[in-house]
Amino acid sequence: PTSGIRDMATQVWQQTSGNPDVETQRLATQPPVTRQIRSNMAAAVNDVETPLREMEQEQEEAEAMDRESDDEEGVGVDNSDEDGDTSEDERENEAEIQRLEEQLSINVFDYNCHVDLIKLLRQEGKLQRLRTARQKMSELFPLTEEIWLDWLKDEMNLAEDEPDRVRVYELFEKAVSDYICPEIWLEYAQYSIGGMGSPGGVGTVRDIFERALTAAGLHMTKGAVLWEAYREFEMAILSTLVSEAPKMAEYQAYIDFELKEGDPARIQNIFERALAENCLVPDLWGKYTSYLDRQLKIKGLVLSAHERAVRNCPWTMGLWKSYLLALERHGAEHPSVSDVFQKALNAGFIQAADYVEIWQAYLDYLRRRVDFKGSRELEELRAAFTQALDYLKQDVEERFTETGDLTCNIMQIWARIEALHCKNMQKARELWDVIMTKGNSRYANMWLEYYNLERSYGDTQHCRKALHRAVQCTSDYPEHVCEVLITFERVEGTLEDWDTAVQKTEGRLARIGEQRAAAKEAELQRQEDEKAEQRRRSKAEKKPQKKVQKRRAEGQDQFKKPWGDGSGRPQKRRRGEGDSQDTLELMETESEAPGRKAEPGPGAKRPQQEAPDEGQEEDRDDRSSVFVSNLTFALEEPEKQMRDAFGRCGAVRQVRPVFSSAGAFRGYCYVQFQDQLAVAEALKLDRQELAGRPMFVSPCVDKKKNPDFKVFKYSSSLEKDKVFISGLPYSCTKEQLEELCRPHGAVRAIRMVTNRSGKPKGLAYVEFEDEAQALQAVLKMDGMLLQDHKMSVAISNPPRRSLADATSIKPLGAMVPRQLCGARGKGRTQVSLLPRSLRGQAVPEPEKTENGTSGPRAAPLSNQDFARMLLKK
Secondary structure (H helix, E strand, O other): OHHHHHHHHHHHHHHHHOOOHHHHHHHHOOOHHHHHHHHHHHHHHHHHHHHHHHHHHHHHHHHHHHHHHHHHHOOOOOOOOHHHHHHHHHHHHHHHHHHHHHHHHHOOOOHHHHHHHHHHHHHHOOHHHHHHHHHHHHHHOOOOHHHHHHHHHHHHHHOOOHHHHHHHHHHHHHHHHHOOOHHHHHHHHHHHHOOOOOOOHHHHHHHHHHHHHHHHOOOOOOHHHHHHHHHHHHHHHHHHHOOOOOOHHHHHHHHHHHHHHOOHHHHHHHHHHHHHHOOOOHHHHHHHHHHHHHHHOOHHHHHHHHHHHHHHOOOOHHHHHHHHHHHHHOOOOHHHHHHHHHHHHOOOOOOHHHHHHHHHHHHHHHHHHOOOOOOHHHHHHHHHHHHHHHHHHHHHHHHHOOOOOOOOHHHHHHHHHHHHOOOOHHHHHHHHHHHHHHHHOOOHHHHHHHHHHHHHHOOHHHHHHHHHHHHHHOOOOHHHHHHHHHHHHHHHOOHHHHHHHHHHHHHHHHHHHHHHHHHHHHHHHHHHHHHHHHHHHHHHHHHHHHHHHHHHHHHHHHHHOOOOOOOOOOOOOOOOOOOHHHHHHHHOOEOOOOOOOOOOOOOOOOOOOOOOOHHHHHHOOHHHEEEEEOOOOOOOOHHHHHHHHHHHHOOEEEEEEEEOOOOOEEEEEEEEEOOOHHHHHHHOOOOEEEOOEEEEEEEOOOOOOOOOOOOOOOOOOOEEEEEEEEOOOOOOOHHHHHHHHHHHOOEEEEEEEEOOOOOEEEEEEEEEOOHHHHHHHHHHHOOOEEOOEEOEEEEEOOOOOOHHHHHOOOEOOOOOEOOOOEOOEOOOOOOOOOOHHHHOOOOOOOOEOOOOOEOOOOOOOOHHHHHHHHHOO
16 A cells, blocks of 8 residues: 555646656646646645655655665776677577567467566667557456556656547556556556646546545545545635635525525534634524524534633623524533633623623523522522622622612512512511612603512502602603502592592602693793794894995995095094994904003003014914903913913914003913823913912813804703802811712712902802712701801702893893993993982992801981982082
8 A cells, every 4th residue: 555655646746747758748738727736636646655755755765874884895897898798688588578478469368568578668668569468468358456557657657748648547547447556546547637728627537536536435545535626626716716715695695595405514514614704703603503502412512612602792792692592502610610600700891781681681590400409509609699699789880880780680580589488577677679660760660660579479558669769750651650559449439548548649740740831931032042042043144244334335435435525534433433443453452562551641642552473373273272261350460370270281383462442451371281292281370369369260162163163161951960059158178078978978079159359159069979968968957057047958950041141131229220341341421310419428348257148238218318318408
């Protein structure tokens, strides 16, 4: 076998490497696909024959060393007769050939004479006589493997055209009919690859391979070479036909087709092929494992597929859940199931609900192990429920800011198990009390679930109590809960119970109706406000367009009308004429020099207002600027002060303080940074004290372009986790208030309300961790005394400011409204309608206490008092 495989490998290597000149020329004319296939097959066979060639090489090296030693011993022998010996050997071989031919003419069935004759003719290179001798022997005897390989090798080297290839094919057919020889079949298949360029060449090669596998594919030592060569041939063909791997959609269509056919082997094969190229697709793993669970149900195959699935896609909870079910289905040990569950918890799911579902799957597994007769498994189940709740509250909530079990499904299952299997209604009621305190008391379905539990396993008293609590707490579907209570009392209750139920349900439904009416009215008001806001925006957008059109019209009139009255002096403009926008710009001009001097007197010449620099206007960028207001008017060198205050936020590009026309600082400015990232740091300085006043820092936004922008950063709607405290003493500090609120819950933030000068108003907002803590603080702190001041505490719900309130004008006195100022501000000639005798006397204001409440007011004046003051001299 060693020599046969070696000869076969040598023959393949000669054909593919092209050592003979004739084979080299023939291979050079073959298509590239043919050369690639033959190269791949030769490489495959070379891998099989490499150990054998190494053994032969070692044997040849040993023989060469022996020959060298023999040559060293025969040094000095005369070689002058070599040429004569060669010719003498040829004459002897010729004589031997003639003797063998004469002997065969006498006895044609002499097998050894045929073998010796063929060997001598091949040695002498007499090809025509050699072909005849082989033909005669093949007609009389079946030839051995070595004789056929030598014959086929010689004929393949001599074949040049298509007729010669046909004769070689016929010779191969004779050779394979004598004995089952894998080497000859391999040579036959490899030689046929050279004819793939002819019509039907691929089909011919495939047919020869199929025949070879049928005849010698099960050969113990040499059949594997045929399989390997056939595989290489098909892979080479596939590489020329398919340019890219099949896509997921194509695999899905193929899988669906095989599932309809129902062949398990083919279905498993296509699934494995698809998963090899799409190993990170969880849906494909889920489909494969589901098929194995439902159809094959082979333990080793099913569990192996599940394990590979969770290793490739560990973030998919569904695969871990199926793995746990498969382990239980095939009777795995409890420690194995627990280990898989712990790995699932450490897999890192992408949402909190996944942890809830995997815990439910594990708890279901533990519940199926319990016989509920006081066994150890029951205590283990209860411990697992407790561990699940702790894990969701600590680990999951810390990562996702929620437990993922908003409706407390795990606790509901635990309560039902205690009531149904353990007959422990007391424990079930305790669990439902915890469920309701987690914000589920306002949902009708939760109360009905608890009612059904009491109805099935409890008593009438607890059923009635649960329904009464549901009527008081339900906010989503109170009508349904009231109907259930009325139906319950019809069946179970007395007349007194009936009256109580009717009274509670009617009162509750009346309050619900009022709330819904108020909510509907608020919604209508909101819609009206939105419409008014839209009209205001539309008007604000059209106003600049009208101004532009007006300016263009005035510019055209200036070209048409002459200046002045012919005297060379410009006409005097009347008050109210001209562009009011120019006046506003002159009134609010930004000055580069801080601390400008006051305006000169009436007799002096007014300094001309300098126009802003065009380059500076172009350099302004609102995105990298902040607006600073509520600054004291007496601030010296405001530009330097702003650079010092905002220097730590980032590189300040420029500071633009705003001055009046008289040169006085107006208490606000603009600070522009080099980088937009510094704006976020600058906004953190809002409400920080500067020169005894809190400065207000807000983004620099053009409200004409962004009318919806609001600087107020605090919420103006209902905040259930925040409380509003009023009536605080002015001396109360933030630390004192935090110490007062801490016993009622975790304080997240405290905001002390101050006026624009930084003095406290006696008001504060305290934010807690959740709604329950805020409600507890309201119940405990409302009406509490702090430094002889009674505090008022309520949930933060500021009153809604409507558009009418925002635009309303406050009256002065009792009847006379305030006169609106024009574009130039307050008019110069404003005649006071108040008598002089009353103008000098100030009306005493009511005294105010420390927390903002008014003291006793003075008695109002009568008509006689007014007459007496008018007549007083």
